[in-house]
Amino acid sequence: MNLDIKQQQLLRTLPRVDNIFEKFKNEPDYEEIPNSVLTDSIRKTIEILRESVLTNPGAVTEHTLTETSVIQLVKKQIKAEMSYNLKPLINGTGVVVHTNLGRSLLAQQAIDNISCISGLYSNLEFNLNLGKRGIRYSSIEDILCKISGAEAAMAVNNNAAAVLLCLDTLAAGKQAIVSRGELVEIGGSFRIPDVMAKTGAILKEVGTTNRTHLRDYENAIEADTGLMLKVHTSNYSIVGFTASVSLKELVELGGKHKIPVMEDLGSGTFIDFSKYKMIKEPTVQESVAAGVDIVTFSGDKLLGGPQAGLIVGKKEYLDKIKKNPLTRALRIDKMTLAALEATLGLYRDPEKVVQTIPTLKMLTCSLSYIEQKAVQFFKSMQSHKKISIKILDLSSKVGGGSLPLQEIPSKCAAIEIENISPNALEKLMREHNPPIIGRIENNCFILDFRTIQECEILVIEIAFKDILERREQ
Structure with missing residues (x-):
C-alpha cells in the first residue's frame, strides 16, 4: 500500500502501548482494572486508530492521536470490555x-428467593427429615400437584427437554401416534418429528392437516404402539373446515387399548384467560382432569416463571421418567428451582396472582x-x-x-x-x-x-x- 506523507506522519504519531499503560498508573479510578483488560484495551484502541489512518485518513488528525485523546478512547474501550454482554433493557x-427479550419477568418473590438460595448452601438434594440424600424435584412436586391436580410432577430445563424426556421414556423404539395437524415447529427450528426421531420413537401420522377424527387414531393402533401424543397448537391456528379429537376422547381410547396419552400444552397456563375477555387457552388443570397420563408445558411463558419444562401426570409414568438417565442431563439448577417454587407459591391465591406475577x-x-x-x-x-x-x-x-x-x-x-x-x-x-x-x-x-x-x-x-x-x- 502506498501511503502519502500525511498518513506516514500520523502513523509515526501513534503512541506506544507501554507509554499509555504507564499513564494509567496515575489514574486512581482504574487501579482495579486487570492488567490484561487494560493492555487489550490499549492495543485495540491503537489498532483502530491505525486502521482509520490507513483507510480513512481524513477522519484522523494529530489532535486525535495525542496521549490525552487516546487515553479517553482507551477508557471507553475499557468500559466496553468490563461491561456485561447480558444487560437489562x-x-x-x-x-x-x-422470547428475544427474555420472555417472562419474574415476580419479586421469585427474585428474592433466587438471591437467598444462590448465595448460600441449601437442601437442594438433601432430605432434612431423614438426614440423607434427597430428590431435587421434591421442592416443587407437592405444590405442582396441588395446583394441577396431578398425582406426580417434576421439572427439567425447558419444555423441549420435557417432551424429549417423556418420548424417550415412554415411546423409544415404539410407535407414537400424532395428528398431522399437530406436527408443529417452534422457535429455533425445533420440530416435533425431529424430537421423536432423536428419542427413537417411530412417528405415526394420522388424519390430515386440517381434519383428524377419532377413528384415525384407532385405526393406527398396532401391537408396537407405545404412546398417543396430542400437541396443543399454541403458536398457530387452523381455521375453517377443521376437525380435531378432544383430549377426553383420546384418553378414553387410550384407556380402552391400555396406551398412555401425553399432551404437550406448549405454553401451559393455570389461569383461564377467557375470564379476562381473551381467547380461551386450555389450562393444565383441565388437561389433568380429563385423565391424560402426562402433560408437559413451559415455565417461562403464560406461567410467568423462569425457564423450565414442567411435567405432571400419573405417578406410574412419572416414576419411569424420573429414572431415565437423561433426567440428569436435563435437570434444572438451584436458582431455577428457587424461582419456580416462589412463582408456583403465588398461585395459592388465584385472585391475587394476576397482580403479583408481571406477565399475568x-x-x-x-x-x-x-x-x-x-x-x-x-x-x-x-x-x-x-x-x-x-x-x-x-x-x-x-x-x-x-x-x-x-x-x-x-x-x-x-x-x-x-x-x-x-x-x-x-x-x-x-x-x-x-x-x-x-x-x-x-x-x-x-x-x-x-x-x-x-x-x-x-x-x-x-x-x-x-x-x-x-x-x-
Whole structure:
C-alpha cells in the first residue's frame, strides 16, 4: 500500500502501548482494572486508530492521536470490555412474552428467593427429615400437584427437554401416534418429528392437516404402539373446515387399548384467560382432569416463571421418567428451582396472582391503566418543540408462541423527531443505556405502554431529552 506523507506522519504519531499503560498508573479510578483488560484495551484502541489512518485518513488528525485523546478512547474501550454482554433493557414492543427479550419477568418473590438460595448452601438434594440424600424435584412436586391436580410432577430445563424426556421414556423404539395437524415447529427450528426421531420413537401420522377424527387414531393402533401424543397448537391456528379429537376422547381410547396419552400444552397456563375477555387457552388443570397420563408445558411463558419444562401426570409414568438417565442431563439448577417454587407459591391465591406475577398483570391490566402511563409520558415531553408524540389505539401481542390470534387493545406513543428518520430513531434508542426497544409502524417509532413498567417511564423521557439536546448542539 502506498501511503502519502500525511498518513506516514500520523502513523509515526501513534503512541506506544507501554507509554499509555504507564499513564494509567496515575489514574486512581482504574487501579482495579486487570492488567490484561487494560493492555487489550490499549492495543485495540491503537489498532483502530491505525486502521482509520490507513483507510480513512481524513477522519484522523494529530489532535486525535495525542496521549490525552487516546487515553479517553482507551477508557471507553475499557468500559466496553468490563461491561456485561447480558444487560437489562426496556421492552416497548408490546409483546409481553418476548422470547428475544427474555420472555417472562419474574415476580419479586421469585427474585428474592433466587438471591437467598444462590448465595448460600441449601437442601437442594438433601432430605432434612431423614438426614440423607434427597430428590431435587421434591421442592416443587407437592405444590405442582396441588395446583394441577396431578398425582406426580417434576421439572427439567425447558419444555423441549420435557417432551424429549417423556418420548424417550415412554415411546423409544415404539410407535407414537400424532395428528398431522399437530406436527408443529417452534422457535429455533425445533420440530416435533425431529424430537421423536432423536428419542427413537417411530412417528405415526394420522388424519390430515386440517381434519383428524377419532377413528384415525384407532385405526393406527398396532401391537408396537407405545404412546398417543396430542400437541396443543399454541403458536398457530387452523381455521375453517377443521376437525380435531378432544383430549377426553383420546384418553378414553387410550384407556380402552391400555396406551398412555401425553399432551404437550406448549405454553401451559393455570389461569383461564377467557375470564379476562381473551381467547380461551386450555389450562393444565383441565388437561389433568380429563385423565391424560402426562402433560408437559413451559415455565417461562403464560406461567410467568423462569425457564423450565414442567411435567405432571400419573405417578406410574412419572416414576419411569424420573429414572431415565437423561433426567440428569436435563435437570434444572438451584436458582431455577428457587424461582419456580416462589412463582408456583403465588398461585395459592388465584385472585391475587394476576397482580403479583408481571406477565399475568401485563396481559390482564385495564386499558385505562396503560393509558395513564402513555399520557404521563406525553405530558412530560410536551415542552419539546422538535418532537411530535401522538397517543394511538393499537394492539399488543401475548408472544412466546402463545395465543397467536389474540390481539390485546393497548395505548401506544407514536414518536417523530425533526430530521431523524424512524429507523435512525429506533437505532438511537437501541443504543441508549439502558437500551429501549420499540417497533416501527406506519413510518413512526412506536412505544407500547403495556410492556413498559411505571419505573421505566422516566428513563425513556431522559433518553429522548438526551437525543434532543444533542441535536440542538
